Amino acid sequence: MILAKLPFVIHALVETAAALSFIFNPNKQLPGCNEAAKLILRQYGGLLLSSNLICLAILTEPGFSYMSRLLAAALGTYHIWPCYRAYVRIHHNIGLSKDGQSALGGPRLHLIVHLACLVIFIWSSLSPEVSSEVV
Secondary structure, eight states, X not given: XXXXXXXXXXXXXXXXXXXXXXXXXXXXXXXXXXXXXXXXXXXXXXXXXXXXXXXXXXXXXXXXXHHHHHHHHHHHHHTHHHHHHHHXXXXXXXXXXXXXXXXXXXXXXXXXXXXXXXHHHHHHHTSOOBOTTTX
């Protein structure tokens, strides 16, 4: 595997868990939410799953193209927002659902994971292209 594709694997793993949580346990993501909010959270979970399809497309294509680099930049900048959410949750002590448990490890773990994803995607977006003929 081309090393510049590694962030796409990591994103797919991280966001599959998040997507399933948003879809099947929206109350863990937003405690006490109403039905309208649950619909939005589930829609967001679906959006995360669709980002995984982008990752799958990159992972299955030979080489690492200019378009792959652009998609790495796009997915990298996405991770700014979960970092922001995690930071706000830490700063304002917003961390636990009503049952006293954090969703998927809590805001500190989220911040670390999403910062790592941001960094490796930006690194990937700056990686050189690899021709499909070389692979």
